[in-house]
Amino acid sequence: MPASTPAPKIGLFVTCPVDLMRPSVAFACIKLLEDAGCEVVVPPQSCCGQVAWNNGLSGEARTLARQVVAAFAAVDYVVAPSGSCASMLKNHYPTLFADSDELARVEAFSARVYELTVFLHDVLGVQSNSPAPAENSKTVAYHDSCAGLRELGIRQQPRALARHYRGVHLGDLEDSETCCGFGGTFCVKFADISNHMVTAKARQVAALHPDLLLGGDLSCLLNLAGKLRRQGDRDTRVFHIAEFLAGWDDRPALGWEE
């Protein structure tokens, strides 16, 4: 971007799982965005309301949505390291306010929301024309999370960015478009079915036997990493795509001891 253009001001929407479980993902986002010439701020925030919305509590979800819209009023873009939370902000907020006079304000907010890899690739134009030389011969697999894939069309962005930043080709799991079984409260309400789904996913990971397993949604990764670990897998190291792009995959993997 030309030097004369003022740096776009990004409000980082951290997401609950990252805020509470894995702050390094948020720090990686800040590094990536600042390196790409953005100014990053972190407005005070909590939950986007997705848990309430998906459990039929639309009133509660609306309350939280208003709070998020207000907190991010002063930024150019809202960026979230999660397809599912970004889609909540981008696609579901307007639905929540469909019949209200707040709709225009919410739509203006939603239009500025992007998932991290989409923002880097599609908006900032971080391109893979001159990919970085491959750092090593690691096999790296990518898990496409459902909301990102189907609600935001995220597929080639993380793959292109992995080539650009790390010179790495991301491998696809077999059945890569099938859900890992997380599904928010689904994984505890329907624990047996969720287990069936994540077991199938773990089988597909084992078949590819990657050194690293990446994804764009920490919640799905918690599910996958937890299952792999329970099965005694001590080889597959799980990271959020932001951590990998930032080159932080030499740090402790998700669920691994330091």
Place this chain on the structure above:
Amino acid sequence: MTAPAEDFIARSREALGDTSLQAALARARPGFVRKRASAVALVANFDALKAKAKAVRQRSLRDLDSYLAVFEQRVTAAGGRVHWAATTADLRRIVLDIARATGARSATKGKTMVGEEAKLNEALEEAGIQPRETDLGEYIIQLAGEPPSHIVAPALHKTRAQIVELFLRDHHLGERELASVKDLVDEARTVIRRHYLEADIGITGANILIADTGTCVLCTNEGNGDLTASLPNTHIVTTSIDKVVASWDDASALLRVLARSATGQAITTYTSFYGPRGDGDLDGPEHFHVVLLDNRRSQLLGSDFQEMLQCIKCGACMNHCPVYQAVGGHSYNSVYPGPMGAVLTPLLRGEPGDFALADASTFCGRCEEVCPVGIPLPALLRKLREMSARQRGQGPGPWLIKGFTWLARHPRLYRWSTSLTTALLARISGRRGSWRRFPGLGRWLRYRDLAAPQGSSFQHQWRKARGGEDRA
């Protein structure tokens, strides 16, 4: 209070432990997904076909009453009869009245999901009329005394070994063995052929009704529909009011997406068009009846759930649903399983446990992606969750979520308590990266470890690094 989801959970747990069922599901799933994908890839622009099909369905629902009136008028003018069944009981009564009037003792049946919905077979049996299924899948589950587990492949839950066992039990095979699939099909064909010739009435469903010409369209792959419809002297079509479209053009727009979505065929082996016997026709049934079931469908018109009536019953949503694929159709305890069933069952039947079916989804969205008529299934499931949250109110789930939401509404308190909690948890876990046990997390930890938090919350670390600037 037991959560209404418990029934589904209990059935699904049984299904997950049923090795035969799991084998049958594992066998069926990749075929459905792959075949649909190849069929879609062979079309220049499947999305355009989907958009057209969706538009056809939406238009027909918008003017459903007038299309139905035209359909009835055309069928009547051609010498047939249209009957209106407000409820499933009405449908049973109407069919039985027709059957009794003809003195019928046996009826062949093509696959009719509306017949399943109305439990028509039981009613026929009670009235002393032997219903004989002619669709191979339906025939198998009739032998087994089971309901269908899939709307296109009713015996999908059965393994070949189980089918052989049923045939060995019920057929007089003598020395013959049923070693191959061909043997099984031949055996069924021999028996079912006899049934065609004995039948007094034939009952089929319909995939589409065409108002312009009063035509019933039926898609099959076995040709059983045609023999059921044309050999007996009376043909009864049992279907539902939502199936009507304006014209043959509209019908062909649906046919272009139906078989591709269902079985990955460009078109089903047999696509049949039925109506009353014409003056110049050399053959065909003398009596032609169409029984149109409402069963609360008309209440969905103009409601938040009207889009569900766009459904053309292709089964793509269940073929691609990870939950259906894990637990099979019987777990849904409804003739309509999978995502479309999870929406339709509470709306059409509305038993207390039915609403819990809407919870059994991760909202992965694959059903909506493959739906050929653009039904926003996840959004409809979410609306059902909203309805049941309003009715149910205060289950333990909602309280937890409401508590969390309350906390999330107080950002300062949220940040303070979460940073304290995560820091504490990180300290407790020490250098362990994951937990295998933790109080209150049993449902997660039963099957997987949980990564411990890295330290205090990100927001806490961030503000600390920035000198606590969010105090303002």
